Amino acid sequence: MHELETFKLIERISALLRSEERRKYATIGLQPVHGQVLEYLARCNRYSNTHAAVAEYLGLTKGTVSQSIQVLERKQYLEKSVDALDGRIFHLTLTAAGKRLIDELKPLDVFKQAESRISRQEVDSVGEALQNALGLLQKVNQSKSFGLCRSCHYFQVEQHHYQCGLTEQPLDRDDTDKICRDHLPTPNPFIDRE
Incomplete structure (x- = not known):
């Protein structure tokens, strides 16, 4: 299989x-x-x-x-x-x-050495496939995604700053590159199809 x-x-x-x-x-x-x-x-x-x-x-x-x-x-x-x-x-x-x-x-x-031997396109392709596999496993296991702030459903771009729609607090630029326990993924067609 x-x-x-x-x-x-x-x-x-x-x-x-x-x-x-x-x-x-x-x-x-x-x-x-x-x-x-x-x-x-x-x-x-x-x-x-x-x-x-x-x-x-x-x-x-x-x-x-x-x-x-x-x-x-x-x-x-x-x-x-x-x-x-x-x-x-x-x-x-x-x-x-x-x-x-x-x-x-x-x-x-060991990972850096292996990655250096394959093309950028192959790395991106493998990374995307693994990200999709992880998303599916998290959904099946009903576990939190711990995704990047900027990929969250609650992430908002206001006029002069970023904001978390869940906590309603402003976010620093650095915050948007970090993972969050309360992350709610935006819909992914590969993961969210029924």
Whole structure:
């Protein structure tokens, strides 16, 4: 079956990337999950940088995420701050050391080497196919998309700024390039057909 072959290819690519990730993080005394937490926090917006959002995005328990956050906080790769409106919520942000670590370790060298050997058109085509596959899997699993702000149904362009239609708050230009926990995808004909 063609679908099963696609699954096997994705699974094999994932195994190779995880192996490379384990090797890189072991050299600095971290686990891949720590890198995944940092990578997520580097990509998410200010509405999505909480313990719960990290757990949801990575599909991990809150306990596992809390332990990982404690390790990263002790190593001074991230810091916590209390939410201005709700004192029960903590926001997580990367420190300068955390940002440097992400820059040093991502993307994986093995992936960069492989990507450099295929054409730009092939990379774009594979990327689009994988994006569509991810969207379908998220829809079937009824999981959140965590998509880019600017691709969200709630994203609005006002006269002099960008705005989130859900929170009704202005967005910085940098916000529009980040992923959001509350992302609502705009309709995609490949994913949304019944």
